[in-house]
Amino acid sequence: MFEELFHNVLKRKPLLKEEKFLSVDFPTRILHRDNEIEELMTYYSSLITNTGVRAVNQILLGDRGVGKTATAKFFSRSLEKTALKRGINLKYVHINCRKERTEYKVLVKINQTLSPRIPKRGYSPQDLMDFLTEFLEKEDIYLLLVLDEFDSLLDGEAGLLYSLVRINDDTNNVHKRLNIIGILSYNVKFERNISFLSKFFRDIRHYFQQNAIIFKPYTQEQVFDILKHRVSISFNQNTVSDEIINYIASIVVKSGDIRCGLNLLWSSSKIAEKNNLNIVTLKCVHRAYQELVPYSIREMIKHMTEHKLLFLFAIVDKLKNQVDKSEISLHEVVNEYNNICRTSGISPRSYSQLWNYVQEWKKDEIIDAKLEGGGLKGRKSFLQFPEIINLKKFSQNISKALQSKGIIV
Ligand SMILES: Nc1ncnc2c1ncn2[C@@H]1O[C@H](COP(=O)(O)OP(=O)(O)O)[C@@H](O)[C@H]1O
Ligand SMILES: [Mg+2]
Numbered sequence: 001m002f003e004e005l006f007h008n009v010l011k012r013k014p015l016l017k018e019e020k021f022l023s024v025d026f027p028t029r030i031l032h033r034d035n036e037i038e039e040l041m042t043y044y045s046s047l048i049t050n051t052g053v054r055a056v057n058q059i060l061l062g063d064r065g066v067g068k069t070a071t072a073k074f075f076s077r078s079l080e081k082t083a084l085k086r087g088i089n090l091k092y093v094h095i096n097c098r099k100e101r102t103e104y105k106v107l108v109k110i111n112q113t114l115s116p117r118i119p120k121r122g123y124s125p126q127d128l129m130d131f132l133t134e135f136l137e138k139e140d141i142y143l144l145l146v147l148d149e150f151d152s153l154l155d156g157e158a159g160l161l162y163s164l165v166r167i168n169d170d171t172n173n174v175h176k177r178l179n180i181i182g183i184l185s186y187n188v189k190f191e192r193n194i195s196f197l198s199k200f201f202r203d204i205r206h207y208f209q210q211n212a213i214i215f216k217p218y219t220q221e222q223v224f225d226i227l228k229h230r231v232s233i234s235f236n237q238n239t240v241s242d243e244i245i246n247y248i249a250s251i252v253v254k255s256g257d258i259r260c261g262l263n264l265l266w267s268s269s270k271i272a273e274k275n276n277l278n279i280v281t282l283k284c285v286h287r288a289y290q291e292l293v294p295y296s297i298r299e300m301i302k303h304m305t306e307h308k309l310l311f312l313f314a315i316v317d318k319l320k321n322q323v324d325k326s327e328i329s330l331h332e333v334v335n336e337y338n339n340i341c342r343t344s345g346i347s348p349r350s351y352s353q354l355w356n357y358v359q360e361w362k363k364d365e366i367i368d369a370k371l372e373g374g375g376l377k378g379r380k381s382f383l384q385f386p387e388i389i390n391l392k393k394f395s396q397n398i399s400k401a402l403q404s405k406g407i408i409v
Contacts, residue, residue: 013278014236015269021234022266024259031229032222033071036060039213040075044144044179047090048083051142052175055168057208060183062215064386065257068183071215072146076181079144090142098149098365103160104128106153110145111135125163133167136177148183151370165207184212185368217256223249227261235269240280244268247285255326264288292390293397297366301401307349311337311357313398313409315367315383320391327384330358330369344407358383 020026030037043056060068076092083090093113100106107128111118115135123131136143145164153160161182168176218226224246231240248268252261265280267288272280301309314337318328334354341348358381361367370382399409 015239015272015278015280016234016266017236018234019266022230022262024262027070027073028233029229030067030071030074031226032218033067033215036071036213036215037075040071040181044075044079044181047079047142047144047179048086048088051088051090052177055165055176055179055207057165057180057182059208059212060181060215061186061212063217063256064185065255065259066215066217067258068185068215069148072148072181072183076144076146083142088142089140090144092144092146094146094148096148098152101152103153106147106160107132114141114143129163129167132178137175141177142175143178144181145178146181146183149185150182151184151186182208218253218258220246220249220253223252223256223258223261226258227252227265230262231265234265239269239278240265244280244282244285247282251289260292263292267291290390290393293394297389297394298397300364300366301397304401306346306402306405306407307353308357309398309402309405310340310344310346310407310409311349311354312361313395313402314340316391316395316398319384320395327368327370327382330381330383333383340409344409346407 016022021028040058043058046053046056060072062068073094076094080090080092091114093110095106095109095113097106100109104125107125108118108123111128111132114132118131135141147161150161161180164178164180167178224242227245227249228242231245248261248264251264252258264285268280268284271284271287272278275284277284301312304312311333315328315333317340318333318336319326322328334351337354338348358367358369362369365386368384368386370384402409
């Protein structure tokens with residue numbers, strides 16, 4: 001029985017030719033970001049033409065999944081190569097601040113990437129900063145430092161950036177060696193007010209170029225082109241039609257997150273294969289879309305306490321019922337949570353307890369929390385899910401888990 005099944009699975013003609021080309025990290029050709037690349041070029045070309053004369057620091061801003069990381073990587077690698085050809089020792093280092101989490105870890109990572117001999121422990125932040133300065137000078141290196149997802153280090157302070165941008169001032173060295181591209185995820189579509197940025201930049205504004213480079217949301221046609229290119233390198237020929245790609249693009253454009261498109265393509269192909277189909281059909285995409293609650297989260301729900309579940313339910317419920325935004329204020333969610341508790345006859349947890357849940361989930365990357373202009377314990381925070389998920393399905397999952405604990409919502 002097992003052997004037979006296994007044999008059948010092996011016999012299937014796979015739809016996917018190269019699965020890894022669908023992964024988010026795979027460096028593909030960048031489409032439809034010529035303007036942004038040109039803008040980057042305008043600022044950073046002086047690292048080659050006037051090396052060391054002045055530092056260039058710039059911020060990239062845009063929603064999730066709009067190609068900020070991919071574009072920054074492509075641009076920085078290309079600049080590094082061009083510099084090398086001209087005998088300029090420009091080193092590009094990419095740090096994902098969501099992974100490194102603390103300013104200290106970020107500093108360690110920068111130093112270790114440049115010089116792997118450095119031990120991980122035993123230094124103070126100042127030591128690390130001094131080491132970096134001396135190292136760049138001694139080795140005659142110009143650094144292009146990409147601080148990706150920088151917002152995950154932001155708690156209303158600009159501590160690390162402040163120390164970093166001042167390296168160029170502090171040293172007695174004549175050359176400006178440290179250049180930064182800071183990447184922040186920010187909901188450009190819905191919130192034009194970027195006051196949190198101006199507060200954050202109060203101390204360091206004059207170190208940065210005046211205007212951030214904004215990554216606008218893609219149009220449906222652009223999403224189509226990007227996904228079509230991905231399909232062409234990762235799928236076997238004639239397995240995914242333009243109609244299917246266009247349908248996926250119409251889903252993706254709502255959030256603009258290309259990652260969602262890659263997920264849908266991958267899951268749809270798995271569903272098709274499971275059903276012995278040799279093409280991806282609309283039905284497969286529908287199914288994939290319905291299942292769009294990541295497995296890891298579904299597993300996590302199973303082990304959550306009832307209060308966590310109720311609070312998560314309140315977030316999902318609020319988000320589900322708003323059509324124009326992908327994020328919700330913590331304030332509204334807490335009110336909703338209190339209402340649900342009241343109607344279910346359960347005494348609600350305190351605000352600070354709920355705030356702890358938010359912090360915990362943020363760490364586990366279940367939700368994103370963005371602080372807006374400080375406020376007491378994040379009272380002005382906004383919450384959203386880092387990936388597109390099917391909120392209806394998700395809320396069903398949560399209410400099922402609550403039901404198993406005897407709570408009906
Ligand atoms: N313009 C584009 N051309 C090609 N691929 C893109 C483009 N924009 C996004 N992608 C792909 O979509 C995924 C998410 O992009 P990413 O750069 O990680 O987004 P962000 O950093 O803005 O959240 C990556 O796999 C990336 O290669
Ligand atoms: Mg990114």
